[in-house]
Every structure is written in structure tokens, then in C-alpha cells.
Amino acid sequence: MTGLIVVLVFLLGLTALVLGRTLYFAPPRGRAEAEFSGCGEAAPDALDRLSRAITFPTICAQDYTGTDFTPFDRFIAFLEEAYPLFHRTCEGERVNGYALVYRWKGSDPSLAPMMLTAHYDVVPVEAGTEAEWTHPGFSGARAEGRIWGRGTLDIKSQLTAHLEAAEALIREGFVPKRDFYFVYGQDEETGGRNGAYKAADYFAEKGIRFAGVLDEGGFVVSGVLKGIKTPLALIGVAEKGFCNYELTLEGEGGHSSMPPVHSALGYAAKLIAAIETHPLRSRLSLPAGLMLRNIAGEMGFMMRMAVANLWLFRPLLLWILGRNPVTNAMIRSTFAATMARASNAANVLPQRARAVINVRLLPGDSVAAVAEYFKKLGKGLPLSIRPLEAEEASPVSPAEGPLYDRITGLIGEIYPGALATPYLVMGGTDARKYYKVCDYVYRFTPVLVTNEEKNTVHGTNESISIVNYSRMIYFYRRLIGGFDGEAFPAMI
Numbered sequence: 001m002t003g004l005i006v007v008l009v010f011l012l013g014l015t016a017l018v019l020g021r022t023l024y025f026a027p028p029r030g031r032a033e034a035e036f037s038g039c040g041e042a043a044p045d046a047l048d049r050l051s052r053a054i055t056f057p058t059i060c061a062q063d064y065t066g067t068d069f070t071p072f073d074r075f076i077a078f079l080e081e082a083y084p085l086f087h088r089t090c091e092g093e094r095v096n097g098y099a100l101v102y103r104w105k106g107s108d109p110s111l112a113p114m115m116l117t118a119h120y121d122v123v124p125v126e127a128g129t130e131a132e133w134t135h136p137g138f139s140g141a142r143a144e145g146r147i148w149g150r151g152t153l154d155i156k157s158q159l160t161a162h163l164e165a166a167e168a169l170i171r172e173g174f175v176p177k178r179d180f181y182f183v184y185g186q187d188e189e190t191g192g193r194n195g196a197y198k199a200a201d202y203f204a205e206k207g208i209r210f211a212g213v214l215d216e217g218g219f220v221v222s223g224v225l226k227g228i229k230t231p232l233a234l235i236g237v238a239e240k241g242f243c244n245y246e247l248t249l250e251g252e253g254g255h256s257s258m259p260p261v262h263s264a265l266g267y268a269a270k271l272i273a274a275i276e277t278h279p280l281r282s283r284l285s286l287p288a289g290l291m292l293r294n295i296a297g298e299m300g301f302m303m304r305m306a307v308a309n310l311w312l313f314r315p316l317l318l319w320i321l322g323r324n325p326v327t328n329a330m331i332r333s334t335f336a337a338t339m340a341r342a343s344n345a346a347n348v349l350p351q352r353a354r355a356v357i358n359v360r361l362l363p364g365d366s367v368a369a370v371a372e373y374f375k376k377l378g379k380g381l382p383l384s385i386r387p388l389e390a391e392e393a394s395p396v397s398p399a400e401g402p403l404y405d406r407i408t409g410l411i412g413e414i415y416p417g418a419l420a421t422p423y424l425v426m427g428g429t430d431a432r433k434y435y436k437v438c439d440y441v442y443r444f445t446p447v448l449v450t451n452e453e454k455n456t457v458h459g460t461n462e463s464i465s466i467v468n469y470s471r472m473i474y475f476y477r478r479l480i481g482g483f484d485g486e487a488f489p490a491m492i
């Protein structure tokens with residue numbers, strides 16, 4: 001009897017603790033306030049400049065040396081003509097030919113500089129899909145309240161919005177306290193090795209360290225995570241790494257009429273099956289943990305309870321997150337078998353079978369460690385592994401500090417109903433290259449996009465609403481003007 005009472009008291013106490021923690025952890029916030037209407041629509045000539053920027057097909061070839069740089073040269077000439085005050089005020093430098101570096105000198109040399117960055121290369125319009133575009137992919141057409149074409153969301157718009165903001169501030173006589181650098185890569189879509197990497201080296205050689213770097217990578221989104229209605233402003237504090245592993249399996253060649261039990265291709269299939277059924281253990285990496293804690297108040301009661309009581313529910317929470325591909329990618333390094341090749345003829349046994357596994361690395365997992373893991377899974381098989389292109393996961397930037405606070409402050413102003421949150425970027429951006437010269441690297445573009453709009457990035461009908469572009473200009477104007485408490489002219 002006493003035993004039963006002890007158990008009951010324990011269970012009651014546990015329930016009270018779990019519920020108490022849940023209720024006090026992150027109460028749901030009030031509903032969205034009125035939409036911000038403070039910035040109005042950008043001037044027609046600013047919209048024209050973005051339209052023109054879109055018309056240059058600045059596409060890097062996979063093999064960089066094969067790139068046609070004529071559109072890049074024309075784009076740079078266009079910038080000089082379109083933003084004359086900016087070019088007169090800022091020192092410009094071209095690093096490795098086409099990476100653009102501009103320095104707007106501040107009045108107080110004792111302050112560490114800030115960097116705003118983007119890339120001006122774009123991906124091509126996929127052959128055969130041209131006719132599916134409402135307005136051609138390099139038209140820059142202004143119609144239906146939008147500007148259309150490659151680079152409107154990824155991400156020439158960010159570059160031109162920076163320059164619109166700076167040009168206007170210069171015209172109004174503004175001078176920042178600290179240096180602002182504007183840095184634009186020319187090959188982000190093909191890996192950034194000739195642009196952002198070289199720019200980062202350039203700064204490192206000069207001994208310049210930044211107080212903050214802001215690149216692309218997260219948007220304000222709604223409806224991306226199930227059950228969360230509040231728009232989330234995703235500020236990328238880290239990005240996953242990636243590696244393509246080539247797996248080669250040896251086998252006996254010869255005629256297929258008298259085959260061994262396993263051909264090289266059979267071995268490859270065995271290994272791929274083992275890899276798919278043995279994912280790496282999930283874990284709450286730092287950025288995913290920060291994000292969950294931050295958005296817990298917007299989630300249903302059960303999820304909130306789990307996040308508020310990780311000491312008890314961590315395994316359950318990881319299990320739930322692991323069941324959905326979107327959230328699964330946040331909590332583990334993912335494996336995707338994407339390519340395979342073996343014999344060239346139906347009746348010839350392959351001497352060699354090759355497969356490629358595309359891996360996205362969570363911060364904390366390394367290219368070498370995953371190769372070891374595959375080796376272990378393939379123990380006993382005639383296997384060799386070669387990492388092809390690889391990029392380690394980035395470090396994690398703190399979700400605090402002057403730049404982070406400035407970004408969240410402006411999000412609160414422009415998107416009063418949205419919740420700003422740290423986030424792990426799944427793809428790769430140029431931002432990772434700048435950890436060499438900065439600890440506070442962020443990825444965020446201040447536009448509110450729907451899921452459909454997000455899917456036009458690298459797809460058909462990439463376009464930006466004029467409302468969004470106007471907000472972008474406003475955001476950078478407010479970010480630069482008054483970063484260090486300067487008095488700057490109010491937005492017209």
C-alpha cells in the first residue's frame with residue numbers, strides 16, 4: 001500500500017513538473033498585429049533598375065573557365081551607370097576578376113566593419129521549360145505587381161536593394177560610423193570557389209575582420225512547418241555541409257550466363273540498401289535546438305510539452321521530427337542515393353559498379369567520419385570510397401549580437417506578425433566562406449514568400465512582388481542608416 005502511494009505521488013509530481021514547465025516555457029504569443037505599411041512602394045525608377053539587372057544572363061559554366069563573361073561585364077557596367085553616387089563614394093575592387101568588393105568608408109575607424117553580400121550569377125532557365133514561363137526568364141518584365149525573371153529571388157534583387165539603399169542615403173548626405181563593405185560573388189551557384197572564397201582570402205590577407213556578415217539564405221515564410229500558422233522569419237545561423245561519395249564495388253566480369261551469387265552491381269545494391277536502412281543517429285544540433293526553443297510557443301500543446309521537457313522527451317521528439325523529411329533534415333545528416341552505373345550490356349557482368357550518395361552534413365558531422373561510417377556498413381564487400389566534391393558544415397553563429405539584434409528588430413518592424421528565429425540552412429550559400437573573417441555570419445533576405453514562390457527559385461516563373469522588393473530596400477536602408485545610432489534621414 002505504501003509502495004502504491006509513493007508511486008502515485010511520484011507520478012503526480014512528475015506530471016505537475018512537466019505541465020508546469022510547458023506552461024511557463026513559451027506561452028503562445030498573441031495573434032499577428034496589423035501589417036506594416038510604413039515603407040510604401042519603391043519609386044518606379046528603382047523598379048526599372050531591378051528589371052534591367054535581370055536582363056543580363058550572368059550564368060557561370062560548371063567548368064568556370066568555360067564561362068562567357070560578356071554578360072558579367074555588361075552587368076558591372078550597368079551597375080556603374082545605375083548607381084553613380086555609390087560608385088563615386090565607395091572604393092571598388094575586383095577580386096579574381098569578377099568578385100565585386102566595395103567599401104563605404106565610415107567616420108569612425110575604431111569600429112569593425114560590416115559586410116552586406118549577395119551573388120549576381122544566376123542559374124539558367126532549364127532547356128525545354130522556356131514556354132512555361134508567364135514572362136520570359138531574362139525579361140525583367142514588370143507585370144501583375146511583380147518583376148519577373150532569374151535573379152529576382154535568387155538573388156540579384158538583394159544586390160540592387162543594397163545599392164538602392166546606399167545610393168539614397170548618400171544622396172541625403174548620410175555617412176555611416178563604421179565601414180560597410182558590399183561584396184558580390186560571381187559563381188555562387190557553381191560553388192563560390194572563384195568568387196566568395198577569393199573575396200574571403202582577400203580580406204584575410206588584409207587582416208580585415210568583420211563585426212557581422214549578412215548574406216541570403218532564409219526568407220519570411222508561412223505554412224512551411226506543419227501546425228505553425230505564424231509567419232517565421234528564418235535567420236540562417238549555420239548551413240549544412242555536403243559531400244558526394246563515389247562508391248566503387250568490384251566484381252568478376254565475364255558472360256552473364258554463369259554468374260556468381262553477387263555481381264558488382266548486386267554488391268552496390270546491397271550497400272545502398274544498408275545505407276538507406278541505417279541512417280546516422282538523429283540529434284538536436286545547436287541551430288535546430290535554438291529554433292525549436294524559439295518557435296515552441298507557436299506549436300501544438302504536445303510538441304510544446306516535448307520541447308519544454310527535453311530532459312524527458314528528447315528521444316520521443318527526435319522520433320517525431322525524424323518522420324517528416326523536412327524536419328528530419330534538421331536533425332541528422334541525410335543520405336540520398338542519386339546515381340549508379342555498371343555494365344554497358346545486358347549480358348555482360350560488370351567488373352565494377354559505381355554509385356553516388358549525396359550526403360548533407362549536419363554541423364558536427366564531418367566528411368571523413370561519414371566515409372568511415374559507409375566503410376563500416378560495407379564491411380566484407382569489395383568496396384572503395386572516394387569523396388568527390390565536398391564542403392564541411394559551417395560553424396554556428398551566435399543568435400545574438402549587434403547584427404543579429406538589428407535584423408530581428410527590423411523584422412519586428414516590417415513584419416510585426418512574424419516570429420524571427422535562428423535556423424539551419426539546408427543548402428549551401430556563399431556565407432560559409434566568410435567565417436574565416438567573421439564569427440557573426442547570417443543568412444536572411446527580408447521578403448515574405450509563399451511556398452509556391454519559394455519553389456520558383458531555380459524553377460519556372462521566378463519573380464518577386466513589388467511589395468517585397470520595396471520592403472527589401474527599406475530593410476537595408478534602415479539597417480545601414482542608424483546601425484550605430486546615427487541620425488539618418490527618415491524614409492521618404
Ligand SMILES: [Zn+2]
Binds near residue numbers: 119154188
Ligand atoms: Zn542564391
